[in-house]
Amino acid sequence: MTRRVLQRNKGKLITSTLLMTIMLTTGIFTLLMFKNWLHNQQQRLKEQHFAKEQIKRRFNQTQKDAVHTVHRLVPVLAAVLSRDADLDAIVHTLKEQKSKKKIAENQLEGSSGSISQDSMSGDSQQVPSKAELWQQLKQESLVHLMVIVYTMCMLLLLTRLKLNILARRQYLGSAIKLAVENESERSQTMNRWASNAWSYAVGLITGKQSSPDSKVNLETDNSKQSSPTEDRAAVVACINEEAFLSLSWWLLNRGWPLAQPLIEKHVRLQFGHLSPRDRLSITDFETLLSHAIHDINAELLAPGPQSPLLQCFLPDSPAAQRLVLEEALDDRTALRILFEDDSVLRQLLRETTACLQSTATLIVLESLVNESFHYIMQQTEQKVSKNARKGPQNGPPEAYPVALYAISVKEVCSDVLRHNATDDYNNEFLQRLDAVPELDDLSASVYSNFGF
Numbered sequence: 001m002t003r004r005v006l007q008r009n010k011g012k013l014i015t016s017t018l019l020m021t022i023m024l025t026t027g028i029f030t031l032l033m034f035k036n037w038l039h040n041q042q043q044r045l046k047e048q049h050f051a052k053e054q055i056k057r058r059f060n061q062t063q064k065d066a067v068h069t070v071h072r073l074v075p076v077l078a079a080v081l082s083r084d085a086d087l088d089a090i091v092h093t094l095k096e097q098k099s100k101k102k103i104a105e106n107q108l109e110g111s112s113g114s115i116s117q118d119s120m121s122g123d124s125q126q127v128p129s130k131a132e133l134w135q136q137l138k139q140e141s142l143v144h145l146m147v148i149v150y151t152m153c154m155l156l157l158l159t160r161l162k163l164n165i166l167a168r169r170q171y172l173g174s175a176i177k178l179a180v181e182n183e184s185e186r187s188q189t190m191n192r193w194a195s196n197a198w199s200y201a202v203g204l205i206t207g208k209q210s211s212p213d214s215k216v217n218l219e220t221d222n223s224k225q226s227s228p229t230e231d232r233a234a235v236v237a238c239i240n241e242e243a244f245l246s247l248s249w250w251l252l253n254r255g256w257p258l259a260q261p262l263i264e265k266h267v268r269l270q271f272g273h274l275s276p277r278d279r280l281s282i283t284d285f286e287t288l289l290s291h292a293i294h295d296i297n298a299e300l301l302a303p304g305p306q307s308p309l310l311q312c313f314l315p316d317s318p319a320a321q322r323l324v325l326e327e328a329l330d331d332r333t334a335l336r337i338l339f340e341d342d343s344v345l346r347q348l349l350r351e352t353t354a355c356l357q358s359t360a361t362l363i364v365l366e367s368l369v370n371e372s373f374h375y376i377m378q379q380t381e382q383k384v385s386k387n388a389r390k391g392p393q394n395g396p397p398e399a400y401p402v403a404l405y406a407i408s409v410k411e412v413c414s415d416v417l418r419h420n421a422t423d424d425y426n427n428e429f430l431q432r433l434d435a436v437p438e439l440d441d442l443s444a445s446v447y448s449n450f451g452f
Helices: 002-008 010-084 087-110 114-126 130-206 213-224 228-246 248-271 282-300 308-313 318-328 332-340 343-356 359-387 402-416 428-434 437-448
Strands: 279-281 399-401
Touching (some): 010 130, 130 282, 130 402, 228 332, 248 318, 359 428
16 A cells, blocks of 8 residues: 555655755755855955055055155265265364464463464464354355255155055055955866866766865966066066165255255345344244245245256156166166166156145145244254353343354254164154154055055
Protein backbone atom coordinates (compact mmCIF):
# COMPACT_ATOMS: atom_id res chain seq x y z
CA MET A 1 0.00 0.00 0.00
CA THR A 2 2.72 2.43 1.02
CA ARG A 3 4.82 1.40 -1.95
CA ARG A 4 1.87 1.92 -4.25
CA VAL A 5 1.31 5.41 -2.83
CA LEU A 6 4.97 6.27 -3.18
CA GLN A 7 5.07 5.06 -6.76
CA ARG A 8 1.88 6.95 -7.56
CA ASN A 9 3.28 10.23 -6.06
CA LYS A 10 6.89 9.70 -7.04
CA GLY A 11 6.89 12.60 -9.49
CA LYS A 12 5.32 14.96 -6.99
CA LEU A 13 7.82 13.96 -4.29
CA ILE A 14 10.77 14.50 -6.60
CA THR A 15 9.37 17.84 -7.73
CA SER A 16 8.70 18.93 -4.14
CA THR A 17 12.15 17.82 -3.05
CA LEU A 18 13.78 19.72 -5.90
CA LEU A 19 11.74 22.80 -5.13
CA MET A 20 12.62 22.61 -1.44
CA THR A 21 16.29 22.14 -2.30
CA ILE A 22 16.25 25.05 -4.71
CA MET A 23 14.45 27.27 -2.21
CA LEU A 24 16.83 26.27 0.58
CA THR A 25 19.87 26.78 -1.64
CA THR A 26 18.54 30.12 -2.86
CA GLY A 27 17.83 31.22 0.69
CA ILE A 28 21.30 30.24 1.87
CA PHE A 29 22.89 31.90 -1.16
CA THR A 30 20.82 35.06 -0.62
CA LEU A 31 21.77 35.12 3.05
CA LEU A 32 25.43 34.70 2.20
CA MET A 33 25.23 37.41 -0.44
CA PHE A 34 23.52 39.76 2.04
CA LYS A 35 26.16 39.07 4.67
CA ASN A 36 28.86 39.67 2.09
CA TRP A 37 27.19 42.94 0.99
CA LEU A 38 26.84 44.07 4.60
CA HIS A 39 30.49 43.25 5.27
CA ASN A 40 31.54 45.18 2.17
CA GLN A 41 29.50 48.19 3.24
CA GLN A 42 31.04 48.15 6.70
CA GLN A 43 34.48 47.76 5.19
CA ARG A 44 33.82 50.66 2.81
CA LEU A 45 32.72 52.91 5.67
CA LYS A 46 35.86 52.00 7.59
CA GLU A 47 38.00 52.75 4.54
CA GLN A 48 36.28 56.11 4.02
CA HIS A 49 36.77 57.04 7.67
CA PHE A 50 40.41 55.95 7.50
CA ALA A 51 40.90 57.92 4.28
CA LYS A 52 39.46 61.07 5.86
CA GLU A 53 41.68 60.69 8.91
CA GLN A 54 44.67 60.05 6.70
CA ILE A 55 43.93 63.18 4.64
CA LYS A 56 43.66 65.22 7.84
CA ARG A 57 46.92 63.80 9.23
CA ARG A 58 48.74 64.42 5.97
CA PHE A 59 47.44 67.98 5.81
CA ASN A 60 48.53 68.79 9.37
CA GLN A 61 51.91 67.18 8.80
CA THR A 62 52.36 69.16 5.58
CA GLN A 63 51.82 72.45 7.41
CA LYS A 64 54.33 71.40 10.08
CA ASP A 65 56.82 70.47 7.37
CA ALA A 66 56.35 73.90 5.79
CA VAL A 67 57.18 75.90 8.91
CA HIS A 68 60.03 73.48 9.68
CA THR A 69 61.45 74.09 6.19
CA VAL A 70 61.22 77.87 6.55
CA HIS A 71 62.86 77.67 9.96
CA ARG A 72 65.79 75.79 8.41
CA LEU A 73 66.09 78.48 5.73
CA VAL A 74 66.19 81.37 8.23
CA PRO A 75 70.01 81.25 8.70
CA VAL A 76 70.43 81.16 4.92
CA LEU A 77 68.23 84.24 4.60
CA ALA A 78 70.08 85.98 7.43
CA ALA A 79 73.44 85.36 5.74
CA VAL A 80 72.18 86.64 2.39
CA LEU A 81 70.58 89.78 3.83
CA SER A 82 73.59 90.60 6.01
CA ARG A 83 75.73 90.94 2.90
CA ASP A 84 73.41 93.66 1.64
CA ALA A 85 72.95 95.61 4.88
CA ASP A 86 75.63 95.22 7.53
CA LEU A 87 74.06 97.20 10.36
CA ASP A 88 76.60 95.94 12.87
CA ALA A 89 79.38 97.58 10.86
CA ILE A 90 77.61 100.96 11.07
CA VAL A 91 77.14 100.62 14.83
CA HIS A 92 80.79 99.58 15.19
CA THR A 93 81.89 102.67 13.25
CA LEU A 94 79.76 104.88 15.49
CA LYS A 95 81.35 103.37 18.59
CA GLU A 96 84.83 103.85 17.14
CA GLN A 97 84.11 107.48 16.41
CA LYS A 98 82.84 107.96 19.95
CA SER A 99 85.97 106.40 21.44
CA LYS A 100 88.25 108.41 19.13
CA LYS A 101 86.46 111.58 20.13
CA LYS A 102 87.09 110.84 23.81
CA ILE A 103 90.76 110.13 23.12
CA ALA A 104 91.07 113.35 21.14
CA GLU A 105 89.44 115.36 23.93
CA ASN A 106 91.90 113.91 26.43
CA GLN A 107 94.80 114.80 24.15
CA LEU A 108 93.51 118.34 23.76
CA GLU A 109 93.44 118.80 27.50
CA GLY A 110 97.10 117.74 27.82
CA SER A 111 98.58 119.59 24.84
CA SER A 112 98.08 122.57 22.58
CA GLY A 113 95.71 120.50 20.51
CA SER A 114 96.99 121.52 17.08
CA ILE A 115 98.20 118.05 16.15
CA SER A 116 95.04 116.41 17.48
CA GLN A 117 92.83 118.82 15.59
CA ASP A 118 94.74 118.09 12.38
CA SER A 119 94.37 114.34 12.93
CA MET A 120 90.64 114.77 13.66
CA SER A 121 90.13 116.80 10.51
CA GLY A 122 92.00 114.15 8.50
CA ASP A 123 89.86 111.36 9.94
CA SER A 124 86.68 113.32 9.29
CA GLN A 125 87.59 113.52 5.59
CA GLN A 126 87.90 109.72 5.36
CA VAL A 127 85.06 108.58 7.63
CA PRO A 128 81.42 109.74 7.39
CA SER A 129 80.33 112.11 10.09
CA LYS A 130 78.37 110.96 13.10
CA ALA A 131 75.19 112.53 11.75
CA GLU A 132 75.65 110.80 8.41
CA LEU A 133 76.21 107.46 10.11
CA TRP A 134 73.07 107.85 12.21
CA GLN A 135 71.10 108.83 9.12
CA GLN A 136 72.46 105.78 7.31
CA LEU A 137 71.61 103.52 10.25
CA LYS A 138 68.06 104.89 10.39
CA GLN A 139 67.45 104.34 6.68
CA GLU A 140 69.13 100.96 6.37
CA SER A 141 67.66 99.50 9.56
CA LEU A 142 64.11 100.34 8.46
CA VAL A 143 64.70 99.05 4.93
CA HIS A 144 66.35 95.94 6.33
CA LEU A 145 63.37 95.30 8.59
CA MET A 146 60.88 95.71 5.74
CA VAL A 147 62.91 93.43 3.47
CA ILE A 148 62.97 90.78 6.20
CA VAL A 149 59.21 91.08 6.73
CA TYR A 150 58.26 90.76 3.07
CA THR A 151 60.81 88.05 2.34
CA MET A 152 59.79 85.92 5.33
CA CYS A 153 56.10 86.31 4.46
CA MET A 154 56.72 85.38 0.83
CA LEU A 155 58.96 82.47 1.78
CA LEU A 156 56.41 80.98 4.17
CA LEU A 157 53.59 81.47 1.67
CA LEU A 158 55.56 79.95 -1.21
CA THR A 159 56.65 76.98 0.91
CA ARG A 160 53.08 76.34 2.03
CA LEU A 161 51.83 76.43 -1.56
CA LYS A 162 54.57 74.15 -2.86
CA LEU A 163 54.27 71.50 -0.16
CA ASN A 164 50.47 71.45 -0.34
CA ILE A 165 50.55 71.11 -4.13
CA LEU A 166 53.00 68.21 -3.83
CA ALA A 167 51.03 66.60 -1.01
CA ARG A 168 47.83 66.83 -3.06
CA ARG A 169 49.60 65.33 -6.06
CA GLN A 170 51.06 62.47 -4.03
CA TYR A 171 47.78 61.75 -2.28
CA LEU A 172 45.83 61.79 -5.55
CA GLY A 173 48.36 59.43 -7.13
CA SER A 174 48.19 57.10 -4.13
CA ALA A 175 44.38 57.16 -4.16
CA ILE A 176 44.22 56.30 -7.86
CA LYS A 177 46.76 53.51 -7.44
CA LEU A 178 44.88 52.12 -4.44
CA ALA A 179 41.57 52.24 -6.31
CA VAL A 180 43.07 50.35 -9.25
CA GLU A 181 44.58 47.77 -6.92
CA ASN A 182 41.27 47.33 -5.06
CA GLU A 183 39.37 46.92 -8.32
CA SER A 184 41.93 44.42 -9.54
CA GLU A 185 41.75 42.56 -6.25
CA ARG A 186 37.94 42.39 -6.42
CA SER A 187 38.13 41.11 -9.98
CA GLN A 188 40.69 38.51 -9.01
CA THR A 189 38.54 37.48 -6.04
CA MET A 190 35.54 36.88 -8.30
CA ASN A 191 37.70 34.95 -10.75
CA ARG A 192 39.17 32.93 -7.91
CA TRP A 193 35.69 32.17 -6.52
CA ALA A 194 34.42 31.05 -9.94
CA SER A 195 37.56 29.02 -10.57
CA ASN A 196 37.35 27.32 -7.18
CA ALA A 197 33.67 26.53 -7.69
CA TRP A 198 34.32 25.06 -11.13
CA SER A 199 37.29 23.07 -9.87
CA TYR A 200 35.20 21.73 -7.01
CA ALA A 201 32.43 20.67 -9.38
CA VAL A 202 34.89 19.02 -11.75
CA GLY A 203 36.51 17.28 -8.81
CA LEU A 204 33.20 15.82 -7.72
CA ILE A 205 32.67 14.36 -11.19
CA THR A 206 36.19 13.14 -11.94
CA GLY A 207 37.30 12.44 -8.39
CA LYS A 208 40.38 14.71 -8.80
CA GLN A 209 40.83 17.94 -6.88
CA SER A 210 42.87 20.76 -8.45
CA SER A 211 44.32 23.76 -6.66
CA PRO A 212 43.81 26.91 -8.73
CA ASP A 213 44.81 29.19 -5.83
CA SER A 214 48.50 28.78 -6.54
CA LYS A 215 48.02 29.91 -10.13
CA VAL A 216 45.93 32.90 -9.09
CA ASN A 217 48.41 33.88 -6.38
CA LEU A 218 51.24 33.63 -8.88
CA GLU A 219 49.38 35.89 -11.29
CA THR A 220 48.65 38.33 -8.46
CA ASP A 221 52.30 38.45 -7.40
CA ASN A 222 53.41 38.99 -10.97
CA SER A 223 50.89 41.79 -11.45
CA LYS A 224 52.21 43.63 -8.37
CA GLN A 225 55.75 43.76 -9.73
CA SER A 226 56.50 47.13 -11.29
CA SER A 227 57.84 47.35 -14.81
CA PRO A 228 61.09 49.15 -15.75
CA THR A 229 58.98 51.85 -17.44
CA GLU A 230 57.11 52.52 -14.20
CA ASP A 231 60.39 52.66 -12.26
CA ARG A 232 61.82 55.15 -14.76
CA ALA A 233 58.69 57.32 -14.54
CA ALA A 234 58.89 57.31 -10.74
CA VAL A 235 62.55 58.44 -10.84
CA VAL A 236 61.77 61.22 -13.31
CA ALA A 237 58.82 62.41 -11.22
CA CYS A 238 60.95 62.42 -8.06
CA ILE A 239 63.68 64.49 -9.73
CA ASN A 240 61.08 66.94 -11.08
CA GLU A 241 59.56 67.36 -7.62
CA GLU A 242 63.00 67.94 -6.11
CA ALA A 243 63.69 70.59 -8.75
CA PHE A 244 60.33 72.19 -8.00
CA LEU A 245 61.23 72.56 -4.32
CA SER A 246 64.72 73.85 -5.13
CA LEU A 247 63.27 76.86 -6.97
CA SER A 248 62.98 78.60 -3.59
CA TRP A 249 66.64 79.46 -4.24
CA TRP A 250 65.35 82.22 -6.53
CA LEU A 251 63.42 84.02 -3.79
CA LEU A 252 66.31 83.73 -1.33
CA ASN A 253 68.95 85.02 -3.75
CA ARG A 254 67.39 86.87 -6.68
CA GLY A 255 63.75 87.46 -5.81
CA TRP A 256 63.82 89.71 -2.75
CA PRO A 257 66.28 92.27 -4.28
CA LEU A 258 63.60 92.98 -6.91
CA ALA A 259 61.34 94.37 -4.18
CA GLN A 260 64.08 96.25 -2.32
CA PRO A 261 64.09 99.44 -4.47
CA LEU A 262 60.36 99.78 -3.92
CA ILE A 263 60.81 99.38 -0.17
CA GLU A 264 63.68 101.88 -0.09
CA LYS A 265 61.60 104.45 -1.96
CA HIS A 266 58.64 104.37 0.41
CA VAL A 267 60.78 104.21 3.56
CA ARG A 268 62.64 107.29 2.35
CA LEU A 269 59.37 109.09 1.58
CA GLN A 270 58.05 108.51 5.10
CA PHE A 271 61.23 108.75 7.20
CA GLY A 272 63.73 110.60 5.01
CA HIS A 273 62.89 114.06 6.39
CA LEU A 274 63.65 113.02 9.98
CA SER A 275 67.05 113.67 11.51
CA PRO A 276 68.50 111.38 14.21
CA ARG A 277 67.84 114.09 16.83
CA ASP A 278 64.14 114.49 15.99
CA ARG A 279 61.74 113.03 18.50
CA LEU A 280 58.79 110.77 17.73
CA SER A 281 56.17 109.14 19.88
CA ILE A 282 55.37 105.46 19.42
CA THR A 283 52.08 106.46 17.80
CA ASP A 284 53.82 108.75 15.31
CA PHE A 285 56.36 106.07 14.43
CA GLU A 286 53.57 103.52 14.00
CA THR A 287 51.68 105.88 11.69
CA LEU A 288 54.70 106.51 9.47
CA LEU A 289 55.53 102.81 9.26
CA SER A 290 51.91 101.96 8.51
CA HIS A 291 51.84 104.44 5.64
CA ALA A 292 55.06 102.99 4.23
CA ILE A 293 53.67 99.43 4.32
CA HIS A 294 50.38 100.56 2.79
CA ASP A 295 52.17 102.22 -0.13
CA ILE A 296 54.46 99.22 -0.64
CA ASN A 297 51.47 96.86 -0.71
CA ALA A 298 49.68 99.07 -3.23
CA GLU A 299 52.51 98.58 -5.74
CA LEU A 300 53.94 95.18 -4.84
CA LEU A 301 50.62 93.35 -4.44
CA ALA A 302 49.03 94.76 -7.57
CA PRO A 303 46.98 92.03 -9.32
CA GLY A 304 47.74 90.91 -12.86
CA PRO A 305 50.32 88.84 -14.75
CA GLN A 306 52.77 91.78 -14.87
CA SER A 307 52.82 92.15 -11.09
CA PRO A 308 56.36 92.50 -9.70
CA LEU A 309 55.36 90.05 -6.98
CA LEU A 310 55.38 87.04 -9.31
CA GLN A 311 58.93 87.87 -10.39
CA CYS A 312 59.99 87.81 -6.73
CA PHE A 313 58.56 84.33 -6.21
CA LEU A 314 59.66 82.46 -9.34
CA PRO A 315 62.23 82.80 -12.14
CA ASP A 316 60.86 85.03 -14.87
CA SER A 317 62.49 83.29 -17.86
CA PRO A 318 63.67 79.81 -18.94
CA ALA A 319 67.28 80.99 -18.71
CA ALA A 320 66.78 82.15 -15.13
CA GLN A 321 65.06 78.87 -14.27
CA ARG A 322 67.94 76.88 -15.73
CA LEU A 323 70.40 78.98 -13.71
CA VAL A 324 68.50 78.27 -10.49
CA LEU A 325 68.36 74.53 -11.18
CA GLU A 326 72.08 74.38 -11.94
CA GLU A 327 72.84 76.27 -8.72
CA ALA A 328 70.44 74.31 -6.50
CA LEU A 329 70.93 70.76 -7.84
CA ASP A 330 74.39 69.28 -7.46
CA ASP A 331 73.68 65.92 -9.11
CA ARG A 332 74.59 66.22 -12.79
CA THR A 333 72.79 62.98 -13.62
CA ALA A 334 69.59 64.36 -12.10
CA LEU A 335 70.02 67.57 -14.10
CA ARG A 336 70.42 65.60 -17.32
CA ILE A 337 67.26 63.59 -16.60
CA LEU A 338 65.40 66.78 -15.69
CA PHE A 339 66.37 68.58 -18.89
CA GLU A 340 65.28 65.52 -20.90
CA ASP A 341 61.83 65.38 -19.29
CA ASP A 342 60.56 68.30 -17.21
CA SER A 343 56.84 67.79 -17.86
CA VAL A 344 56.06 67.27 -14.16
CA LEU A 345 58.03 70.38 -13.21
CA ARG A 346 56.20 72.48 -15.80
CA GLN A 347 52.85 71.22 -14.55
CA LEU A 348 53.76 72.04 -10.94
CA LEU A 349 54.95 75.51 -11.94
CA ARG A 350 51.70 76.17 -13.80
CA GLU A 351 49.71 75.26 -10.69
CA THR A 352 51.94 77.41 -8.47
CA THR A 353 51.73 80.38 -10.84
CA ALA A 354 47.94 80.10 -10.91
CA CYS A 355 47.89 80.10 -7.12
CA LEU A 356 50.23 83.07 -6.84
CA GLN A 357 48.17 85.12 -9.30
CA SER A 358 44.90 84.44 -7.49
CA THR A 359 43.21 87.11 -5.40
CA ALA A 360 43.09 84.75 -2.42
CA THR A 361 46.89 84.52 -2.34
CA LEU A 362 47.28 88.31 -2.45
CA ILE A 363 44.84 88.63 0.46
CA VAL A 364 46.78 86.04 2.46
CA LEU A 365 50.11 87.75 1.79
CA GLU A 366 48.65 91.08 2.87
CA SER A 367 47.34 89.41 6.05
CA LEU A 368 50.82 88.05 6.75
CA VAL A 369 52.35 91.51 6.28
CA ASN A 370 49.73 93.05 8.57
CA GLU A 371 50.46 90.46 11.25
CA SER A 372 54.16 91.23 10.84
CA PHE A 373 53.45 94.94 11.30
CA HIS A 374 51.66 94.31 14.61
CA TYR A 375 54.49 92.07 15.80
CA ILE A 376 57.32 94.47 14.93
CA MET A 377 55.46 97.39 16.52
CA GLN A 378 55.13 95.44 19.77
CA GLN A 379 58.80 94.53 19.68
CA THR A 380 59.91 98.03 18.72
CA GLU A 381 57.94 99.61 21.54
CA GLN A 382 59.52 97.21 24.03
CA LYS A 383 63.03 97.83 22.68
CA VAL A 384 62.62 101.62 22.64
CA SER A 385 61.30 101.68 26.20
CA LYS A 386 64.13 99.43 27.33
CA ASN A 387 66.85 101.41 25.55
CA ALA A 388 65.54 104.80 26.70
CA ARG A 389 67.04 106.38 29.78
CA LYS A 390 63.62 106.35 31.38
CA GLY A 391 60.58 104.47 30.17
CA PRO A 392 57.25 105.99 29.15
CA GLN A 393 55.14 107.48 31.91
CA ASN A 394 51.43 108.00 32.38
CA GLY A 395 49.92 110.92 30.49
CA PRO A 396 50.88 112.07 26.99
CA PRO A 397 52.82 109.58 24.84
CA GLU A 398 56.56 109.64 25.39
CA ALA A 399 58.67 111.00 22.52
CA TYR A 400 62.00 109.37 21.73
CA PRO A 401 64.88 110.37 19.42
CA VAL A 402 64.84 108.86 15.94
CA ALA A 403 68.32 107.49 16.64
CA LEU A 404 66.84 105.39 19.44
CA TYR A 405 64.28 103.96 17.03
CA ALA A 406 67.10 103.09 14.63
CA ILE A 407 68.95 101.10 17.31
CA SER A 408 65.74 99.41 18.44
CA VAL A 409 64.73 98.44 14.89
CA LYS A 410 68.17 96.90 14.40
CA GLU A 411 67.62 94.75 17.48
CA VAL A 412 64.18 93.71 16.20
CA CYS A 413 65.82 92.59 12.95
CA SER A 414 68.15 90.33 14.92
CA ASP A 415 65.25 88.86 16.89
CA VAL A 416 63.21 88.16 13.76
CA LEU A 417 66.12 86.25 12.19
CA ARG A 418 66.89 84.35 15.39
CA HIS A 419 67.60 80.68 14.76
CA ASN A 420 68.27 77.66 16.93
CA ALA A 421 69.24 74.46 15.14
CA THR A 422 67.84 72.26 17.93
CA ASP A 423 64.49 74.02 18.35
CA ASP A 424 62.06 74.79 15.53
CA TYR A 425 59.78 76.83 17.77
CA ASN A 426 62.12 79.44 19.19
CA ASN A 427 61.36 81.98 16.45
CA GLU A 428 58.37 83.88 17.77
CA PHE A 429 57.94 85.88 14.57
CA LEU A 430 57.67 82.73 12.46
CA GLN A 431 55.18 81.24 14.90
CA ARG A 432 53.00 84.35 14.63
CA LEU A 433 53.01 84.15 10.85
CA ASP A 434 52.27 80.44 10.84
CA ALA A 435 49.21 81.03 13.05
CA VAL A 436 47.50 83.45 10.64
CA PRO A 437 44.05 81.88 9.93
CA GLU A 438 43.96 83.02 6.29
CA LEU A 439 47.14 81.05 5.62
CA ASP A 440 45.55 77.83 6.86
CA ASP A 441 42.43 78.50 4.79
CA LEU A 442 44.49 78.95 1.63
CA SER A 443 46.53 75.83 2.38
CA ALA A 444 43.37 73.78 2.86
CA SER A 445 41.96 75.11 -0.39
CA VAL A 446 45.09 74.19 -2.34
CA TYR A 447 45.41 70.80 -0.66
CA SER A 448 41.80 69.74 -1.24
CA ASN A 449 41.06 71.41 -4.58
CA PHE A 450 42.02 68.66 -7.01
CA GLY A 451 40.82 70.70 -9.96
CA PHE A 452 42.81 73.86 -9.13
